Amino acid sequence: MPVKVKIPVPLQRLTGGKEEVEGNPGTVISLIQSLDQKYPGLAERISEGGKLRRFVNIYVNEEDVRFKNNEETQVMDGDEVSIVPAIAGGI
Amino acid sequence: MGFVRGLKCRECGREYSVDPIYVCEFCFGPLEVVYDYDGIKGVLTREKILSRPQNLWRYRELLPIDGEPTCGLNSGFTPLVRADKLGAYLGMKNLYIKDDTVTHPTLSFKDRVVAVALSKAREFGFDTVACASTGNLAHSVSAHGASGGFKRFIFIPSTLEKSKIIASLVYEPNLIAVDGNYDDVNRLCSEVANKYKWAFVNINIRPFYAEGSKTQGYEIVEQLGWHTPDAVVVPSASGSLLTKIWKSFKEMKEVGLVNDVNTKVFSAQATGCSPIVAAIKAGVDVIKPVKPNTIAKSLAIGNPADGYYATQVVKESGGFGADVSDSEIIDAIKLLARTEGIFGETAGGVTLASAIQLIESGHIDRDAVTVLCITGNGLKTKEAIAGHTGEPYHINPNMKSFEEALAKINTK
Numbered sequence: 001m002p003v004k005v006k007i008p009v010p011l012q013r014l015t016g017g018k019e020e021v022e023g024n025p026g027t028v029i030s031l032i033q034s035l036d037q038k039y040p041g042l043a044e045r046i047s048e049g050g051k052l053r054r055f056v057n058i059y060v061n062e063e064d065v066r067f068k069n070n071e072e073t074q075v076m077d078g079d080e081v082s083i084v085p086a087i088a089g090g091i
Numbered sequence: 092m093g094f095v096r097g098l099k100c101r102e103c104g105r106e107y108s109v110d111p112i113y114v115c116e117f118c119f120g121p122l123e124v125v126y127d128y129d130g131i132k133g134v135l136t137r138e139k140i141l142s143r144p145q146n147l148w149r150y151r152e153l154l155p156i157d158g159e160p161t162c163g164l165n166s167g168f169t170p171l172v173r174a175d176k177l178g179a180y181l182g183m184k185n186l187y188i189k190d191d192t193v194t195h196p197t198l199s200f201k202d203r204v205v206a207v208a209l210s211k212a213r214e215f216g217f218d219t220v221a222c223a224s225t226g227n228l229a230h231s232v233s234a235h236g237a238s239g240g241f242k243r244f245i246f247i248p249s250t251l252e253k254s255k256i257i258a259s260l261v262y263e264p265n266l267i268a269v270d271g272n273y274d275d276v277n278r279l280c281s282e283v284a285n286k287y288k289w290a291f292v293n294i295n296i297r298p299f300y301a302e303g304s305k306t307q308g309y310e311i312v313e314q315l316g317w318h319t320p321d322a323v324v325v326p327s328a329s330g331s332l333l334t335k336i337w338k339s340f341k342e343m344k345e346v347g348l349v350n351d352v353n354t355k356v357f358s359a360q361a362t363g364c365s366p367i368v369a370a371i372k373a374g375v376d377v378i379k380p381v382k383p384n385t386i387a388k389s390l391a392i393g394n395p396a397d398g399y400y401a402t403q404v405v406k407e408s409g410g411f412g413a414d415v416s417d418s419e420i421i422d423a424i425k426l427l428a429r430t431e432g433i434f435g436e437t438a439g440g441v442t443l444a445s446a447i448q449l450i451e452s453g454h455i456d457r458d459a460v461t462v463l464c465i466t467g468n469g470l471k472t473k474e475a476i477a478g479h480t481g482e483p484y485h486i487n488p489n490m491k492s493f494e495e496a497l498a499k500i501n502t503k
Contacts, residue, residue, distance in 0.1 A: 009285045010116045019285065046119060054399060055102065055119045059278060064394065066380050084281045085114040086121070086396040091200070091328040091389060091438060091466055 001078040003031060008083055011046075014039045023081070028058055029071035031081065046083060047071070055086045093157035094131050098122040098298055101400070109155075111215050111295040121396070122298045124155040132346045137317060140348075147203050147306035153342055154306070155299045156210050162239045163206020165195040167306050171314035171462070177430040177443075181450055185460040187320070188427075189311055192435055192468040197234045197258070199227035199389075199436070199467035200307060200332070205235045205292060207303035212290035218242060219289040223280040225273050225328070225389045226255035227436075227467050232292060233262035244289065246276050251388065252474050272383060274394045304332045308339025311462055312349055319343075319354045321459035322410070324446045326438040326466055327358040327367050328392040330401030336464070337404040356404050357455070358412040359445030361385035361420060361437075367398045368412035376402045386417045386475045387437040389467060411454045413445035420444055421479045424469060434469035442466075 002022040007015050015021055021039070023031045029050055036043035046056045051071060058065045058073075059082040065073040075081060098107040102120025113122055135152040143149035147167025148160045170190045178186035191200040205228070212220055221244040222232045229245045236243040243264035247256070248271060259266055269276045277293075284291045292300045312319055319340045325333040333356060340352045360368045363385030366378050378398035383391035395401070405412060415423070420440035427443050428434050435443070442463050449455045469476075484499065486492040 006282065008281065010112075010114050010119065013116070045117060053119050055114065055121060055396075057278070057394065062275070062278070064274070064380060066394075067382075082278065082282070084278050085119050086394070091326050091332045 003075050003077065004080045005031070005035065006080070006082040008085055010085065011042060011083065014042050014045070023075075025075055025077050025079070027071065028052075028060070028065055028073045028075060028081070031075050032071075057084045057086060058082070059084065093155070094127045094152050095155050095157065096125045096127050099125045111212075111217075111290065113295050113297045124298050124302055126153065126342075128342070128345045135346055135348070137348060140313065147206060147303070147310075150306055150309045153309070153339075153346070154207055155302050156207070157214055160206070160210045161213050162209035162235050163202060166202040166206045167194065168310060169194055171311060172431060172433065174431050174463075177427065180426070180430055181447060182457050183450065183461060184458050187311075187315075187460070187462045188431060188433060189307060189462050189464045190433055191307065191464070191466045192433060192439070196238075197227070197230040198471065199231065200304070200464075201227040201231040201467075202235070203306050204228075204300045204303035205231040208290070208292035208296045208300035209235050209239050209241065211299040212241070212292070212296055213239070215290065217288075217290035219244065219287075221245065221280070221284075221289045221291045222293055223247075223273070223276045223291075225391060226251050226259075226471065227389055228293065229255070229259040229264075229266070230262075230471075233259045233264040236264065237262045246280050246283075248273050248276050252472055254473060255471055258471060273392055274380075277394075301331050301335060304335035305339035305342070307332070307464065308336040309343065311336075312340065312343055315460065315462075317349055318460070319349055319352045320462045321353065322355045322357060322455045322461040323464065324357045324359055324442050324449065324455075324461070325464045326390055326442045327360050327395070327401055327412075328390040328438075329395045330358070330367050330397035332464070332466070333358055334397050334400045334404050337408060354408060355410040355455075356408040357410045357445070357449055358401055358405055359442045360412065360414045361387040361390055361441050362414040362416050363387075364391050364393055365412075365414035366393065367395055367401050368414045370398065370402050371405050371412035378402070385420075387420060387441050388472070389436060389438045390441060411449060413448040415441055415444035415448065419447075421476055423447065424476055425479070427465070428469070433465060435465040436467035436469050436472040437475045438467055439465040439469065
């Protein structure tokens, strides 16, 4: 079972309008880089020099990767990964 | 009639036309409204502002709408209270409270941002408005949306105080209580916003919504006689209000409404959720998200979207940050109430308690013209201080019983 990756609207132009795509297990950053093979441009939108960009939140099974191992967080078969732009709110 | 030139990415500078979009497609940076300040200069004068009704739209040229405002026509222009009794207690000579506990119609500063967001949503042609909220925003979208004739979807963390839930339900929105914290609610909402074409005020309307916060800053300056304060203490959750107050001061200088901006900006957070202040104190600009644990639920955002920019404003202005415990928050709520007669919500307690720390540590000068931003009404978070107030004197309905109680009171 592959990794399910939810694609936010600002990136759906790169995925041909798909809201969800499939990727390979590994680290978060390797997942992003492998998705870039299929959807060129995706990696540079959300990462820079192997690090996630400041305004990108990535969740693995609803847990923010910054509470885990950041871009080195392991993603397993069947995991669900969400890419979410930072959101305003509160004060 | 509008002076908006477009949207621009705060990170990479790419420009976009005015649409309900909120992140840069190239780097995911937040989009910000760009104005024609040269055009505003000379058109928006002190005299023109003073001639207009006392609501937040008196600064409309600096707000991101094209036509006439349609929401929040009674919002804003809250009192700037000269806090002499509190000032005397703290040894401060020029202390002021920006009292957004009385903002129309839902008693928090969120009425400012929602007024702008819904006016803009109508210009975009949306019939449904939505938000993710810790409470105050839910009330404001529910209320402004009701009077504005919008369908409303409001997403809240299910752990919110009961009184805050009721204060949304009374306006009959579709209220969705999510089992999770505010960050979980936000993440879900960003997915919902992907699928449904609604005006999510803090997602796809965010660049416009956030601009409404500037009106608190404009008012402070106007109410200080067209001077910026020396110090301003701002409660921080996402960090948005802090960055927008700073922006408002700089814009007023840009368009010629004030001559100088020499304000130090201070961030106030609860220790149980202080990712911004932690970064300020550590002297770094990387925000490490936290799992919130504080009674100040309106500040319980562990993953602050504008945290980075808030640290930059604090640094640029020469300010600092403070974080305070739950018991300091409660004590400060009571202090504000008994000295100035203002009942602030928990975020207000955070602001005052943080200010006390900053005054005692010498970060805020005792002569400085200092403004504390009290952003919401304590009647919304009564649970937070339940058990920490005094008790009534119970008596029988006769004079003897009353005079016994009076004797006790007089010997206190």
